[in-house]
Amino acid sequence: MLPFIAKRGIQGVILLIMVSFISFAVMNLAPGNAMQTFINPRMSPQEITRAENALGINKPIPVQYLGWASNLLQGNFGYSVRNGESVTALLKQRAGPTLLLTATSFVLIVFIALVIGVYSAARPYSLVDYLSTTLVFAGISIPSFFFGLTLIYLFSVQLGWFPTSGFESYSAGHQGLALFLDRAWHMALPVCVLTLTGIAGILRHVRSSVSEALRQDYIRTARSKGVGERAILVKHALRNGLIPVVTLLGLSLPAFFAGSVITETIFAWPGMGRLLVDSVFARDYPVSMAINTITAVLVIVGSLVADMLYGLIDPRVRFDG
Amino acid sequence: MSVAAVPKRLAGGRGLGRFTRHRLALISVVVLGLFILIGVFAPLLAPYDPYDLAAGPGGEIQFTSAPSAAFWLGTDALGRDVLSRLIFGTRVSLTIGISAALLALVIGVVLGVLAGFRGGWTDIILSRFTDAVAAFPSLFLILTVSSFVKPSLITTVTIIGLLSWVSTYRLMRGETLKLRHQEYVEAAGALGAGDWRIMFRHILPNAAAPIIVQTTLGVAEAILTESALSFLGLGVQQPIASWGNMLSDARTITVLQSQPWLWLPPGLAILLTVLAINFLGDGLRDTFNPREK
Numbered sequence: 001m002l003p004f005i006a007k008r009g010i011q012g013v014i015l016l017i018m019v020s021f022i023s024f025a026v027m028n029l030a031p032g033n034a035m036q037t038f039i040n041p042r043m044s045p046q047e048i049t050r051a052e053n054a055l056g057i058n059k060p061i062p063v064q065y066l067g068w069a070s071n072l073l074q075g076n077f078g079y080s081v082r083n084g085e086s087v088t089a090l091l092k093q094r095a096g097p098t099l100l101l102t103a104t105s106f107v108l109i110v111f112i113a114l115v116i117g118v119y120s121a122a123r124p125y126s127l128v129d130y131l132s133t134t135l136v137f138a139g140i141s142i143p144s145f146f147f148g149l150t151l152i153y154l155f156s157v158q159l160g161w162f163p164t165s166g167f168e169s170y171s172a173g174h175q176g177l178a179l180f181l182d183r184a185w186h187m188a189l190p191v192c193v194l195t196l197t198g199i200a201g202i203l204r205h206v207r208s209s210v211s212e213a214l215r216q217d218y219i220r221t222a223r224s225k226g227v228g229e230r231a232i233l234v235k236h237a238l239r240n241g242l243i244p245v246v247t248l249l250g251l252s253l254p255a256f257f258a259g260s261v262i263t264e265t266i267f268a269w270p271g272m273g274r275l276l277v278d279s280v281f282a283r284d285y286p287v288s289m290a291i292n293t294i295t296a297v298l299v300i301v302g303s304l305v306a307d308m309l310y311g312l313i314d315p316r317v318r319f320d321g
Numbered sequence: 322m323s324v325a326a327v328p329k330r331l332a333g334g335r336g337l338g339r340f341t342r343h344r345l346a347l348i349s350v351v352v353l354g355l356f357i358l359i360g361v362f363a364p365l366l367a368p369y370d371p372y373d374l375a376a377g378p379g380g381e382i383q384f385t386s387a388p389s390a391a392f393w394l395g396t397d398a399l400g401r402d403v404l405s406r407l408i409f410g411t412r413v414s415l416t417i418g419i420s421a422a423l424l425a426l427v428i429g430v431v432l433g434v435l436a437g438f439r440g441g442w443t444d445i446i447l448s449r450f451t452d453a454v455a456a457f458p459s460l461f462l463i464l465t466v467s468s469f470v471k472p473s474l475i476t477t478v479t480i481i482g483l484l485s486w487v488s489t490y491r492l493m494r495g496e497t498l499k500l501r502h503q504e505y506v507e508a509a510g511a512l513g514a515g516d517w518r519i520m521f522r523h524i525l526p527n528a529a530a531p532i533i534v535q536t537t538l539g540v541a542e543a544i545l546t547e548s549a550l551s552f553l554g555l556g557v558q559q560p561i562a563s564w565g566n567m568l569s570d571a572r573t574i575t576v577l578q579s580q581p582w583l584w585l586p587p588g589l590a591i592l593l594t595v596l597a598i599n600f601l602g603d604g605l606r607d608t609f610n611p612r613e614k
Contacts, residue, residue: 018453026462030469141596143545145552146588149571157578164574258460262549266572276461277553280468288465296456 005308012304019296020072024065027289077290082282087290091272097167098271102260104187105194110245113199117206118241121214122233132203139200144259148193148266155189162189165268190267197259202248206241213240246309253302257295346604349597356594360412367405368393372560375402388582395582397570406562407586413563414591417478418544424482425543426536429489434520434528436490437497448494455487463546467555477556481546485539492535496528530609534602541598548591564591 059067071078077087120129156164163186213219214237222232261273268274272291279287359366369375369392374382377391388395394403436447454462462484470476500506501524509523544564550556551565552572559566564587571577571584 014449015452015456018449019456022453022457026465029466137596137599141541141592141599143548143552143565143588143591143595145549146568146591149568149577149584149588153577153581157574254455254458258458261458261460261464262552265553276464280464280555283468285465288468292457292461292465295458295461296453299456299458 008304008307012300015300016297019293019300020069021065023289023293023296024068026292027285028061030283030285072293077293078286080279080287081284082279082287087286090275090287091290091294094270094272094275097269098260098264098273100183101187101190101194101264101269101271102256105191105198106256108191108195109199109202112195113203113206113245114238114241117203118210118233118238121207121210121237121241122229124211132207135196136200136204139196139198139203142197144193144197144262145266147196148189148263151189151192152266162186165266167268167270190263190269193263193266194256194259198252198256201252201255202245205248206245209243210237210241213237243310246306248306251303251306253299254295257299343600343604343607345600349600349604352593352597353601356411356415356590356597359408360415363408363412367402367408369402369405371401371405371409371562374400375405385580385583387580394586395580397583403567403582403586406567407564407590410562410564410567410587411590413474413557413561414544414547414565415594417474417481417547417557417563418540420478421481421485421543421547422536422539424478425486425539426489426532428482429486430493430525430532432486433490433493434497434524437494438501438516438520438524444494447490451487451490454484459484459487460546460549463550464553464555467550472555472558474557474561477547477550481543481550485542485546489532489535489539492531493528496531497524500524500527534606534609537598537602537605541595541602544591544595544598564588 068078075088077091079085080087080090116128116132116135120126120132123129152164155161166186167183214232219232219236222236223229257273260271261276263269264271264273265277276288276291278284279291375392375396376382382400383392383396384400385398386392386396392402392404394407396402397406432447432451436444463480466480466484467476470480497520506519506523509519514523547556547563548565548568551563552569554566554569557563557566567587568584568591570580576583
């Protein structure tokens with residue numbers, strides 16, 4: 001297992017370096033430079049040169065890259081062009097709400113996909129099986145913003161059950177349990193959107209890998225030994241259903257983050273996705289590229305973790321590859 | 322030699338029989354055909370000018386009016402006819418979706434066949450580069466890049482196409498690796514066919530089936546991406562109508578609450594089209610490869 005981890009680790013580092021190249025290149029593609037936001041019409045040419053030297057933007061590109069990358073490694077993502085705030089501080093504020101939203105939806109997705117996926121594989125052509133097919137196609141076909149708007153229209157505007165947007169009722173000053181319930185109440189609709197749009201891939205794979213497992217010889221052996229149907233499903237089939245969940249945990253992260261951008265924008269959720277949209281509109285490149293880079297890093301780490309979990313769940317996987 | 326160039330499953334009649342058994346896929350073909358016809362004949366079908374004040378039969382101009390006999394889907398805040406904008410939006414959204422998917426197809430296929438056929442460093446560099454691109458959620462990069470460039474139809478197509486070829490690349494590379502050592506490919510090489518001829522005359526046509534399925538699904542994804550981008554205000558710009566930017570009005574609560582005719586029709590149009598393309602792609606996958614599933 002150790003050589004495997006080392007090998008994957010090295011591959012991950014190479015990937016991270018490639019990612020940093022792409023980030024840096026995209027940032028340099030952006031028209032104008034950081035100087036233009038600091039420039040003041042009364043500055044003399046000498047002062048401008050001095051400021052440029054201080055910012056390091058007239059150095060050769062490779063030197064600039066090294067400076068940027070070493071800052072990155074120290075957790076310094078530069079400063080927002082909009083208000084001069086430290087990007088790292090901005091991201092720290094926004095990471096919590098996004099994590100809360102995405103983690104909740106992810107747990108729901110995994111739970112629902114396992115239950116429906118295993119059941120529909122065990123009973124093909126049943127009502128639950130049709131439900132799972134419908135969920136898969138609806139999930140990949142509904143634009144998340146349209147689904148979000150429809151939910152707001154139905155459950156917030158017409159029925160008044162949930163708030164139309166926001167993170168919590170700030171003015172109420174809730175504490176403890178009340179605060180928790182208030183959060184949950186605000187989260188209900190956005191979590192719905194993320195869950196439906198994120199479930200398709202995992203559900204489809206759980207269903208197909210469980211139904212493939214059910215056709216294997218060892219299942220027939222277990223049945224002929226008199227093992228109950230429930231035990232077969234839970235002990236053998238469910239375990240097979242977990243494999244794609246773990247694989248997709250890594251693979252579906254990018255799409256999942258992308259979904260949160262739209263969802264956060266619609267529900268005015270104060271997370272990283274909305275920060276990305278805001279900074280894109282403000283042409284605040286340091287912020288938008290920092291979000292891009294961090295997400296890419298998370299995705300790489302996620303798939304690395306998935307690779308390792310894979311072997312824990314499925315003993316057939318050998319770590320020599 | 323040219324016999325090898327025709328994929329068997331596409332040429333045979335049996336595939337068609339299998340396809341017609343997919344009722345949903347067949348219905349989807351009809352639905353998509355209708356949408357394409359609406360897009361092509363938009364100027365003939367639209368009752369009013371989509372970009373200008375629409376005057377009803379009595380010459381009256383209405384702003385944000387509910388659906389009526391004169392304006393079937395009502396009018397927007399600028400007095401334009403929503404139905405006409407929806408019809409022209411069909412043309413814009415379909416064109417962008419299809420063009421972006423084709424651009425991604427070309428990039429993915431060319432890079433994929435190169436990586437699979439050449440192997441060695443070409444493969445290592447291209448594949449690691451692809452892994453790195455895939456680590457970014459494509460919508461994030463698309464959003465970021467679209468803030469650098471002046472939004473227009475062409476830049477929207479280019480950005481979406483340039484940033485969504487990853488799955489086609491991986492598929493094409495895998496297929497090439499499978500086909501590279503087939504006897505007919507080696508025979509073509511022995512007969513003196515050049516690398517490019519082997520790649521594009523012998524390997525590519527035999528990888529057509531999965532690539533077609535992938536590209537079909539790619540059109541659905543591109544339509545969704547365009548609509549999301551335009552919804553946020555970074556894709557297709559006013560006055561041009563696309564399904565996505567018609568929905569962006571609904572970001573204000575008044576429109577969402579009391580003018581559903583402005584945002585429901587374009588939303589349903591996206592949903593219906595993307596659903597139909599996904600059903601079609603699924604049907605095609607079954608037709609080409611009945612063992613899967």
